[in-house]
Amino acid sequence: MDRVRLGVLGAGNIAAMNVRGYLEDPRCDVVAVCDTDEEIGRQAVKEWHAQTYYADLSDMLADDSIDAVEVLTPTHLHHDHVIAALEAGKHVSVQKPVANSVEDALEMQAVAERTGMTLRISECFVHYPPLELAKRLVADGAIGKPTSLRIRTLVGQTDSPFQAALRPEGYGWRLDKRSPGGHLFDDMVHKYAMALWLLDLDITSVQAVVRRRDLFFEPCAVIFEYEDPEVLGMMEVQYSPSFYMRSKYYGADEFFEITGDEGQIWVTRATGELLDLAPVMLFTGTPHERKTTEFTDIDADWGTGFVRSSQHFVDALLHGTAAAMTAAEATDVLRLCFGVYQAAQLGTAVDPRTVTGTVSPPGWGEW
Numbered sequence: 001m002d003r004v005r006l007g008v009l010g011a012g013n014i015a016a017m018n019v020r021g022y023l024e025d026p027r028c029d030v031v032a033v034c035d036t037d038e039e040i041g042r043q044a045v046k047e048w049h050a051q052t053y054y055a056d057l058s059d060m061l062a063d064d065s066i067d068a069v070e071v072l073t074p075t076h077l078h079h080d081h082v083i084a085a086l087e088a089g090k091h092v093s094v095q096k097p098v099a100n101s102v103e104d105a106l107e108m109q110a111v112a113e114r115t116g117m118t119l120r121i122s123e124c125f126v127h128y129p130p131l132e133l134a135k136r137l138v139a140d141g142a143i144g145k146p147t148s149l150r151i152r153t154l155v156g157q158t159d160s161p162f163q164a165a166l167r168p169e170g171y172g173w174r175l176d177k178r179s180p181g182g183h184l185f186d187d188m189v190h191k192y193a194m195a196l197w198l199l200d201l202d203i204t205s206v207q208a209v210v211r212r213r214d215l216f217f218e219p220c221a222v223i224f225e226y227e228d229p230e231v232l233g234m235m236e237v238q239y240s241p242s243f244y245m246r247s248k249y250y251g252a253d254e255f256f257e258i259t260g261d262e263g264q265i266w267v268t269r270a271t272g273e274l275l276d277l278a279p280v281m282l283f284t285g286t287p288h289e290r291k292t293t294e295f296t297d298i299d300a301d302w303g304t305g306f307v308r309s310s311q312h313f314v315d316a317l318l319h320g321t322a323a324a325m326t327a328a329e330a331t332d333v334l335r336l337c338f339g340v341y342q343a344a345q346l347g348t349a350v351d352p353r354t355v356t357g358t359v360s361p362p363g364w365g366e367w
Contacts, residue, residue, distance in 0.1 A: 075097050149257070249272070
């Protein structure tokens with residue numbers, strides 16, 4: 001393969017963010033779009049300069065000119081859509097979360113292995129430059145031995161053109177039993193991925209308190225125990241529905257703090273831009289020197305993670321290299337998500353590695 005000819009399945013709200021990297025990559029051609037809404041699908045064909053609109057997935061999968069499929073459909077459809085594409089001999093990139101159950105995720109992985117096709121889960125935070133830098137700093141020993149990771153997410157409001165342009169009808173499936181949970185499932189999957197990826201350690205125990213507000217949002221306080229007993233993790237989600245924050249995208253802001261024996265790293269932004277600080281800050285100190293290093297010459301636009309994620313998939317297909325994140329890694333993320341829900345329900349610690357099936361918060365979808 002000397003270039004990638006891509007079919008896009010689903011042209012809804014987030015599609016433009018995921019497709020942008022393919023459109024900017026000279027090694028990739030977006031040749032087809034499939035969407036059950038003909039108006040949306042044909043508009044995407046026009047905007048992305050694709051060649052063909054398909055109303056039916058089977059028709060697009062029968063197109064032998066397509067090498068790979070980007071699956072951007074709602075999560076409850078991932079299992080069937082991904083397996084159909086793999087069985088048709090297409091490489092697949094699929095949006096997070098990988099699936100609605102652990103078993104569905106494992107079956108998708110098994111089909112990819114049987115067919116020999118590439119299956120990767122598109123996780124933009126893995127390719128977001130400030131978080132990539134933080135991971136490198138940890139690996140290079142900049143803060144000595146890591147001892148803790150803290151992740152904060154604040155959800156509020158914004159008046160960004162991006163959010164104003166979103167179609168509300170495209171979010172209905174996130175609010176009922178077509179999804180196993182609310183914000184902690186749909187958005188915090190990014191943060192669960194970071195809890196595992198930044199330190200490259202398994203999480204062996206989860207304790208959690210989870211609440212729910214406004215049907216979808218789920219403020220919480222979570223403690224992670226890692227396989228290294230000297231490392232702890234903390235995750236908090238806060239909700240301020242009347243607080244408007246600075247953001248080019250959604251009304252949300254993230255903060256990551258990694259502490260080690262010899263210092264601390266801050267990643268001060270991702271989706272939003274709440275803090276007037278350098279995107280990445282490194283704090284170190286000895287009896288003779290206390291130093292703050294600010295990394296300002298770095299692309300901290302959250303959208304860059306989407307662009308680089310798409311281009312990473314093209315790289316993997318053209319060079320035969322592993323594509324992040326793998327189905328196995330995404331299944332671990334899914335288990336961690338369900339482990340948080342389960343720990344909150346039981347009021348006791350849960351080993352997320354033992355979680356099976358689907359876990360939903362009490363009362364989910366009963367309105």
